[in-house]
Amino acid sequence: MSTSTVRTRIAPSPTGFLHLGTARTALYSWAFARHHGGEFVLRIEDTDVARSTQDSVDQILAAMAWLGLGHDEGPVYQMQRLDRYQQVIEQMIAAGTAYRCYATPDELDAMREAQKARGEKTRYDGRWRPAPGKPLPAVPAGVKPVVRFANPADGVVTWNDLVKGPISISNTEIDDLIIQRPPADDAPEGTPGVPTYNFAVVVDDWDMRITHVFRGDEHINNTPWQINIWRAMAGGTPLPNYGHCPIILGDDGLKLSKRRGAVSVTAYEDAGYLPEGMLNYLARLGWSHGDDELFSLEQMVQWFDGSHLAKSPAQWDPAKLAWVNAQHLKAADDSRLAALVAGQLGKRGITSANAALADGRLAAMCALFKDRCSTTVELADWLAMYFAPVTPSxxxxxxxxxxxxxxxxxxxxxxxxxxxxxxxxxxxxxxxxxxxxxxxxxxxxxxxxxxxxxxxxxxxxxxxxxxxxxxxxxxxxxxx
Structure with a gap:
């Protein structure tokens, strides 16, 4: 890697909203880059064509803008880089570090069933992997091949994780990963295949000169493949520094995720939270600076050098988030709050607040009531009485x-x-x-x-x- 500039990235998949775990990773990546005077890249990993949507892209961009985590490069879309991935695929095939595999789904299912019957771990058996003196099966007619990475057969992959410390995984635990799937049957002739996650992410990190990768610890098992692909593709150039952050647990003790329990970042905007309150709370879900509970984004940039990241999962606590946000609400500029409250009241059909916004009365109302509130929704609940009839209980x-x-x-x-x-x-x-x-x-x-x-x-x-x-x-x- 030819740069000394720190470059980090966030790479969400547009298969749903930007959830809280990804927002925390984005915050750590952004703050680390800013702390070191580096650069922060936004990448949209949209190779899951069947599930990726433009609505999800728009929501991700809106969430990042609301949080104020501005990027220096991007957004970069993987589906606009298929020719680049194809170029690397061809280079790796020529170098013998990747190969085409014509095994059909039925063959692979039969292979796994036989392995189970023998009490073996299910894994690809390398039947299409070239080797000196090894005869390969005849290429079947009408079968579009996948491309597999020729993972090293032995040895150990080791890296010094920024969060977990030294991690080692034996190459015997992983097999020859599919790194490219064929194009769709109705794709025009010459259309490149679609890369899989573990391959595309390595090419992207190499091309974008990423030096540090913060991500969830569910990616630890992917890292050996990615390191091996990097070394096969980029030789002895330095790897990115990986930091795998523990998951965030919900109220029920299970992992918050896009598919279970997580609320979108923009839902918290709608619910009246301030971005600085959300960022302050997210930062403390896995990182600390002494006993400081409340801090600004500027202070976090000053402090966040990649150390003091927790190794254990964090528990999402709505009450603590509300308290943190309340403190930031109290400190917020009254005119800014007035604009937010006018928007909240507007959603309720109360448009007369706009006149009070213009003449400054709404800001004065916010100053009087904000100490009693955790969100701008609660503030709007209070201030609605100035513009709409009240009904005592x-x-x-x-x-x-x-x-x-x-x-x-x-x-x-x-x-x-x-x-x-x-x-x-x-x-x-x-x-x-x-x-x-x-x-x-x-x-x-x-x-x-x-x-x-x-x-x-x-x-x-x-x-x-x-x-x-x-x-x-x-x-x-x-x-x-």
Missing amino acids: DEERAAHLGDVIRPALATLAAQLDTASWDKAGIAAAMKATLGAHGLKMPQLAMPLRVLVCGRAQTPSVDAVLALFEKKIVVERLQCF
């Missing part, structure tokens, strides 16, 4: 809206109707009402909140009311 009405308080609320409505519309004016109107009816503040404030806000608990009531339009407050009081 039967329990709140029974507890706070008896006939005894009705005269005081009527007096308060009249006082507020003529008050200057700010905290001081509202506080003066409430004080006058308390004096006129011989009440204490909680006796008035609770019913007031229930009628105007739909709930008995809010921040300071004069601050809350000051952000309403006066007309709305008076009308809600007069409706009692």
